[in-house]
Amino acid sequence: MGEYSLKNKVYIGLGSNVGNKSENIHKALKLMAEIKGVKINKLSSLYKTAPWGRTDQDDFINQVIEIETELSAIDLLHDLQNIEIKLGRQRNGKWSPRTIDLDVLLYGEETIDLEELKVPHPYFAERLFVLIPLAEINPGLGLPDGTKIEEVLTRARARFEGKGIIKL
Numbered sequence: 001m002g003e004y005s006l007k008n009k010v011y012i013g014l015g016s017n018v019g020n021k022s023e024n025i026h027k028a029l030k031l032m033a034e035i036k037g038v039k040i041n042k043l044s045s046l047y048k049t050a051p052w053g054r055t056d057q058d059d060f061i062n063q064v065i066e067i068e069t070e071l072s073a074i075d076l077l078h079d080l081q082n083i084e085i086k087l088g089r090q091r092n093g094k095w096s097p098r099t100i101d102l103d104v105l106l107y108g109e110e111t112i113d114l115e116e117l118k119v120p121h122p123y124f125a126e127r128l129f130v131l132i133p134l135a136e137i138n139p140g141l142g143l144p145d146g147t148k149i150e151e152v153l154t155r156a157r158a159r160f161e162g163k164g165i166i167k168l
Helices: 021-033 073-086 128-137 149-160
Strands: 008-016 038-043 047-049 060-069 101-107 165-167
Touching: 008 021, 008 073, 008 128, 021 038, 021 060, 021 073, 047 128, 060 128, 073 101, 101 128, 128 149, 128 165
Parallel strands: none
Antiparallel strands: 008 060, 008 101, 038 060, 047 060, 047 165
16 A cells, blocks of 8 residues: 555745845745655745835735645744745844745644644735735635635725735
C-alpha cells in the first residue's frame, strides 16, 4: 500500500512595502517552496495596495497563494515567521512597514483561536487586498463559517468602494 498523508489546503497572504517589494514577494515564494511538506498550488496576481491600519507609510505589493501542506498550522506559522526573519522583517509595532509579511489566512476548514494564531485571519473580511486575490484564485471558496468568498468580498467592496487596490 502507498503512504497516505493528509493534505490541508491553506491560503497565505503575502505583503511587502519596504525595498524591492516584488522581489521580496518572489524570494518569500521561493523559500516557501523549499519547506518540506509544502506544495504551492496557485498564485494570485500581484496587487498594489494602499496601507491598511496605519496609513503613513508606502504602498504595499500583495498576493495570496494556495498551498497544500501536511504541517500543522502552528508548525507552518513558525516556518513562515522564519522566512520573514530571513528576509529582514523587523517587528516595529502593529501595522508597521515591513520587507515581508506572511499571514495564514485560512487553514483547511479549521477555525483556530490561539494566542499565537487566529484563523481565519482576524481582519480577513475587511481587507480587499486579501479578498480580491483570494477570490481570483478560488472564486467558489467556502469559508469555515459557511459563507462564500464572493459574499464577503461583495460586502467589503460596498464598505470600502474598492479604494486603494490596483491589479498589477
